[in-house]
Amino acid sequence: MSNQYKLVRCNINGKDVEKVVDVRASLTDMLRNDYRLTSVKKGCEVGECGACNVLIDGEAFNSCIYLAVWAEGKHIRTLEGLLGPNGELSDIQQAFIDETAIQCGFCTPGFIMSAVEILESGKEYTDDELRKLLSGHLCRCTGYENILRAVKKTMYKRLGKPIPQ
Amino acid sequence: MYDMKALYEAESVEHAIALRLEHPTAQIIAGGSDVLVQMREGKRAGAELISIYGIDALRGVTLDEEENLRIGSLTSFSHITRDALIQERCNVLGEAVDQVGSPQIRNIGTIGGNTCNGVTSADSASTLHAWEAIVELTGKNGVRRLPIHDFYLRAGKVDLRVEEGEIQTAILIPKASYERTFGHYIKYGMRNAMEIATLGCSVNVRLSPDKTIIERCRIAYGVAGPVPMRCPSAEAAANGHRPTEELAETFSRAVLEDINPRDSWRASKAFRQHIAVEMARRCLIKSIRKAGGALQ
Ligand SMILES: Cc1cc2nc3c(=O)[nH]c(=O)nc-3n(C[C@H](O)[C@H](O)[C@H](O)COP(=O)(O)OP(=O)(O)OC[C@H]3O[C@@H](n4cnc5c(N)ncnc54)[C@H](O)[C@@H]3O)c2cc1C
Ligand code: FES
Ligand code: FES
Numbered sequence: 001m002s003n004q005y006k007l008v009r010c011n012i013n014g015k016d017v018e019k020v021v022d023v024r025a026s027l028t029d030m031l032r033n034d035y036r037l038t039s040v041k042k043g044c045e046v047g048e049c050g051a052c053n054v055l056i057d058g059e060a061f062n063s064c065i066y067l068a069v070w071a072e073g074k075h076i077r078t079l080e081g082l083l084g085p086n087g088e089l090s091d092i093q094q095a096f097i098d099e100t101a102i103q104c105g106f107c108t109p110g111f112i113m114s115a116v117e118i119l120e121s122g123k124e125y126t127d128d129e130l131r132k133l134l135s136g137h138l139c140r141c142t143g144y145e146n147i148l149r150a151v152k153k154t155m156y157k158r159l160g161k162p163i164p165q
Numbered sequence: 166m167y168d169m170k171a172l173y174e175a176e177s178v179e180h181a182i183a184l185r186l187e188h189p190t191a192q193i194i195a196g197g198s199d200v201l202v203q204m205r206e207g208k209r210a211g212a213e214l215i216s217i218y219g220i221d222a223l224r225g226v227t228l229d230e231e232e233n234l235r236i237g238s239l240t241s242f243s244h245i246t247r248d249a250l251i252q253e254r255c256n257v258l259g260e261a262v263d264q265v266g267s268p269q270i271r272n273i274g275t276i277g278g279n280t281c282n283g284v285t286s287a288d289s290a291s292t293l294h295a296w297e298a299i300v301e302l303t304g305k306n307g308v309r310r311l312p313i314h315d316f317y318l319r320a321g322k323v324d325l326r327v328e329e330g331e332i333q334t335a336i337l338i339p340k341a342s343y344e345r346t347f348g349h350y351i352k353y354g355m356r357n358a359m360e361i362a363t364l365g366c367s368v369n370v371r372l373s374p375d376k377t378i379i380e381r382c383r384i385a386y387g388v389a390g391p392v393p394m395r396c397p398s399a400e401a402a403a404n405g406h407r408p409t410e411e412l413a414e415t416f417s418r419a420v421l422e423d424i425n426p427r428d429s430w431r432a433s434k435a436f437r438q439h440i441a442v443e444m445a446r447r448c449l450i451k452s453i454r455k456a457g458g459a460l461q
Contacts, residue, residue: 026166069172
């Protein structure tokens, strides 16, 4: 195959980076293998489960069905980017722990990146809207209720409002 | 890694056409939510791909000089739903594509891909049929426009001329189609998210200025046949009539003269016919309400 490799320049978690990648690679392949960002999980690899979810220019995408070469010029955020300068957890990560929204943890990075998009919109969503916004993720352990609660709690905290009863 | 033979990245529409003529066996990839999944399943394994995903000129919704709505083929579902022009003039399209898969799929999936795949269950397809959308194709001989009904040839096959290097560049909703028109879409599936429609129904109406007569009613289904389809008998039953309970009944029964669903593992023909009638009734009543009218 000709032109099998291509230079891809992008910004990952706030840093400008570049790597020569195989054009057949998915964005999951690039993030895991070339950048060692292993929060990006390989689950179904057909866009169904959300384990590979990352933010690209602020929107949630399943990186398993996204070509690595499409990342050229894009701003990509993964769970690793949420870590504070001294390794502190972000509020949404802490909320997942506090609400027992994690068991095996395989779905967690994907869920949290969708939650980041939700929280950064600055909007107040109803439970039904939150369920719809989180519906692109499968969790085989928690039963979803705790995840919903963690996102909802953090949403109200950031909005500076009490959680309505 | 995807099992592809080669990837050619188009930088412009002209470049995409040139690449198509140069590599006639290569397949177009837009957002890839059908193509890449089929490649993983082995169906498209070993294919050459021409990526058009980088052509930003094909993104966005605008009004052309005749005030037709022009939706670039690469516009994603989520951008269609959020678009102010769509919300104002063809709200039901934004609502329909907001029922696709999941938020992530709505960010990657494009309206071009949803129509070029020729799939009857595509969530945009019934609404585009019911609003008499025009498909714009660009090839080596320039632009070709055709009604969406004619674009679908048979299940999984649309009128895209590879020998002319054609790609779909836009979908238009004519002004005459959206003016004073309001519609509603219902997707019937076993669950809300991540589900392909068992049946999809899209209805729209234009009421007389005093809201007492249905001037024009259009209805189309997905999964009621091998390709999305309109229902001429039902439309004739409604056009020029008063919006009454009886009319809603006659209208919804009339769809059975037009549709031809089949038995599949998702649902039987009899079940699809049963829900088709009820969905038509509900969509009509909702459309009348959205248009500012009420059942008399
Ligand atoms: C998990 C999951 C859930 C899904 N759920 C739904 C759902 O609920 N409802 C639904 O309708 N769909 C659903 N889909 C299917 C898919 O997301 C849509 O059909 C989407 O619109 C495809 O768009 P795309 O840009 O990704 O297409 P691609 O995969 O890039 O292309 C699809 C086809 O169209 C051709 N093509 C694309 N664009 C052009 C163009 N501009 N010119 C010429 N040819 C072109 C390609 O060659 C290919 O044959 C789902 C997919 C996944 C993976
Ligand atoms: S691994 Fe990407 S959606 Fe499942
Ligand atoms: S915590 Fe195990 S899959 Fe969600």
